Each structure stands twice: as C-alpha cells, then as structure tokens.
Amino acid sequence: MPYDIAVVGGGPAGLSAAINARARNKSVLVVSNDYRESPLYRAKQVDNYLGMPGQSGAALLDAFYRHAEETGTVFRTGRVLNILPLDSTYCLSIGTEVEEARAVILCTGVSQGKKFPGEAAFLGRGVSYCATCDGMLYRSRPVAVVGLAPDAPEEANFLQGLGCRVTYVSGRRPEGLDPAISWVKAGRLEIVGEEAVTALRVNGTDTPAEGVFLLRHAVPPTDLLPGLTLEGGYVAVDREGRTSLPGVFAAGDCTGLPLQLAKAAGEGLVAGQRAAEYVDQLSDSEKIDSIKKGE
Amino acid sequence: MSVLHLNESEFNEKVNSSPVAMVDFWATWCGPCKMLAPVIEDIGAKYDGKAVVAKVDVDENQALAAKYGVMSIPTVIFFKDGKEIGRKVGVQPASAYTQTLDANL
Known part of the structure; x- marks a missing residue:
C-alpha cells in the first residue's frame, strides 16, 4: 500500500505538513536526515515565533518532532535520491529502499550551494x-x-x-x-x-x-524531480503550495524568502492540507473510474 | 518473458542480433534500480517482439559493466545493430526511454 503523502524533509515545514495531513487522517511518511542536523537546531535563540520568544531552535524542533510523532507520522531516516512519477503515485528511492506515495510534499530547505565545476558533465561518468x-x-x-x-x-x-x-x-x-x-x-x-x-x-x-x-545534505529538488519549475533558484509554488507537477507540493525554505520558522510552519500547514485534499480527489476519481468499469 | 536477464555469454547474441535493444544495468543493492524495475518490465511488455528489452546485473557481470563503462546505476543503454546509440543515467520517467526506442524502431 502506498502512503497517502510522503514528505521530503523533517524541518518545521515538513513536520507542520505532516501533522496537518495526519489531522485529515492521511497516512504520512516523513523522510529526512536526523532532525537534529537541521540548521534551526543550532539556533541558540529564536525570538520571532509568535507567542514563544526566547526558545532555542533545539527546544522548538524537539517539540515539533514529538508533536508529529504523537500524531502517528511515520519517520524514515535517509536521503531521498530520486522521485519517479508512476501512473497515479510517486515512487521515492531512499538509499537502497523504495517507498510509494500518492502525493509528495517537498520541504528540503535551502539547497546547499551550487554544483561544482565538472559535476554535471561527469554525472554517471564518475x-x-x-x-x-x-x-x-x-x-x-x-x-x-x-x-x-x-x-x-x-x-x-x-x-x-x-x-x-x-x-x-x-x-x-x-x-x-x-x-x-x-x-x-x-x-x-x-x-x-x-x-x-x-x-x-x-x-x-x-x-x-x-x-x-x-x-550532500540533500539532493536539490530539481535533481529529485526533473521537470520541476524553479523561480529565482527556489521551487515555484502557488498560494496553495502546488508546484508545476500534479500531486507535488512544496513548503518552507525551498520555496523562497524569507527563510523563517513561522513562514515554514505556515506553508507546511497549507501544503499538508492541500495535499490531503489532492489525495481525496484522487481517491474519488478512482472510485468513479472503478464504478464506470463495473457498469 | 518480455524482459531478458542477460549474462555475458548471452549478451552478444541477444543484443547484437536485435535491430534495437535497450539494456538496464542494475544491481540488487541499488534503491533507484528497484524503483525503475516495474518501468522496465512495463516497457518490455509493450515492446515485446519489436525491441529487445533486457537487464544486466552488474554485480554478476562486472566485465560487461566495465566494457560499457557503466559507472553509476541504473544506466540504460540503447543499441542499434549491436552498436551503442545512447544511454540514460539515473532514474527517468518511462517516456524518456520509450521516446528513444520509438525514434529508432
């Protein structure tokens, strides 16, 4: 059985997307490095998160992670290497493992730096x-x-x-x-x-x-999913968190400035809810198709 | 069986004798290869009788992998009359493979 939603990245955007999709009773897999490797985890003090000034990044992330865990989010430590569109699902390769999901939410954070000279030219040739x-x-x-x-x-x-x-x-x-x-x-x-x-x-x-x-920490979104549209180096999304590919949403730092916690959590919420709706619509149209076939 | 699993001795016979062939170099320990497997199976079924669609386990056939300079898997190599006409490194959607096949059939 594929997951309803796979979230790539376990920072604030990804965890927020996960709890909001779980609140709509969707099965959610979060694939990420250890969340303690998030740059936020090293922030000594975060003062602009509404109503909770003075917290450390570590304390916030610990709480976010626990919250997502308590909602029944499934966690997998690893790096997503590729995402392959199949007929009505996406297939993700994670190291030597493979998982399938009906919708994907990219919360990969900022891509770390540019490609090295020769990197693209010699891909697959060393x-x-x-x-x-x-x-x-x-x-x-x-x-x-x-x-x-x-x-x-x-x-x-x-x-x-x-x-x-x-x-x-x-x-x-x-x-x-x-x-x-x-x-x-x-x-x-x-x-x-x-x-x-x-x-x-x-x-x-x-x-x-x-x-x-x-x-690297993460594979850049455009290498994960060829055909993804970028805007100014970030994943292009509309207000619903939809990317240029059907069933693929994005939230948080990977969608652009400001690279702030509150924005990531908010976008995660939008993407989580919209991805859940997308999965519902997909299920509805599959049901209609199967009824039609049965006639 | 629509997808052939080739070893070194079968490779020349099957690939060289077919006007068009597509060979997926893979291994059991490679996640992206597993992901691509159903796509290759599907293409094998669709092009049955039109093109040879085959797989080579690079672990068991290291000489073949070396001969064709396979340095990252999955790598899919296309052959026309036994000569390489193109290759695709890494996982790609089914259409990327079928376009190359269609253009050479």
Missing part, C-alpha cells in the same frame, strides 16, 4: 551521489568522497570496506573515519577528466580518482 548504489562499481579503484553531510564518513568507510581506495575531502578530518582513508583539506573543488573522471582537483592539486562521491 560522479555519484550514492555510495551504497554505485560503490561496488569502483571496487579496488581510487575514489574521492566529498563529505558535505554528517553521515558522509560512514559512507566513506563503507566504500573503503568494499575495497575502494578512498580519499576523504572535508573541512577537517571527521571523527570515526577509517584510519586507512587518507584525508585532504577541502578547498576550491573541480572534477576533472576526459571520457570519465580521472581526478578531483582541490585548490589546483589533483587527487587521482575514478569516482567522485558528492555526499
């Missing part, structure tokens, strides 16, 4: 976003892991365990990184090669690599 997907193809070969997400060291260890020769690139050597993995301090990055990737260039110095794994 550039990968998923160590568990593509790691096996690089066994016994040199690879570079660009660690931009908290779970990146784990993924690097996984690659090393497969037999890849891993170089890890990040601001500082992370704890828990396999001692056998060499580390290079991150700088200006460029992916270079000819037919396929041959190296990761860091501040002008090449680290030989046949694979470059770019492990």
